[in-house]
Amino acid sequence: MNIIIINGPNLNLLGEREPEVYGSESLSEVNTWIENHEICADLSLEFFQSNSEGSIIDFMHEKRHSADYMIINPGALTHYSYALRDAIVATQLKTIEVHLSDIHNRENFRKISVIKSVCLAQYYGKGKHGYIEAIKHILESK
Ligand code: DQA
Numbered sequence: 001m002n003i004i005i006i007n008g009p010n011l012n013l014l015g016e017r018e019p020e021v022y023g024s025e026s027l028s029e030v031n032t033w034i035e036n037h038e039i040c041a042d043l044s045l046e047f048f049q050s051n052s053e054g055s056i057i058d059f060m061h062e063k064r065h066s067a068d069y070m071i072i073n074p075g076a077l078t079h080y081s082y083a084l085r086d087a088i089v090a091t092q093l094k095t096i097e098v099h100l101s102d103i104h105n106r107e108n109f110r111k112i113s114v115i116k117s118v119c120l121a122q123y124y125g126k127g128k129h130g131y132i133e134a135i136k137h138i139l140e141s142k
Helices: 027-035 053-063 075-079 082-091 129-140
Strands: 002-007 044-049 069-073 095-099 121-124
Touching (some): 002 027, 053 082
Parallel strands (some): 002 044, 095 121
16 A cells, blocks of 8 residues: 655754754654555555645645655645645545644634645644554555
8 A cells, every 4th residue: 555644844843943842853863754654564664754835735636646645744734734734635645633722722824724624633742653543544444
């Protein structure tokens, strides 16, 4: 099974960006941890990060026929990007939304996700473990 794992704007700065909120590990450390997790043994994972909404949408278009599932932490795009929402619908990628922090217990604007209703599930507030929860969701829904 092919799963693409996308991280959006500012997530390239994981580790140095507000570590008290997002943790002290870098994105490449988190990705390596995911890749080496026992539940991923039989999976083909492809990681992508961009600070640009258009590049994320282009990547989704490129992968729309080859990826079985998409896990995405869209960063702040979560809260306002109808283009990203449309891309999930247009590509028909089966999508799980992940956030490192507890978006429901922070500023009000973070409580709104414009992609939630086109995703299979939303995981938040579990740090890097949220990505594994998303993979478990996929494996259990097979
Ligand atoms: C985030 C939460 C968003 O509100 C924020 O803009 C991010 C990261 C998270 O992982 O908790 O960039 O998606």
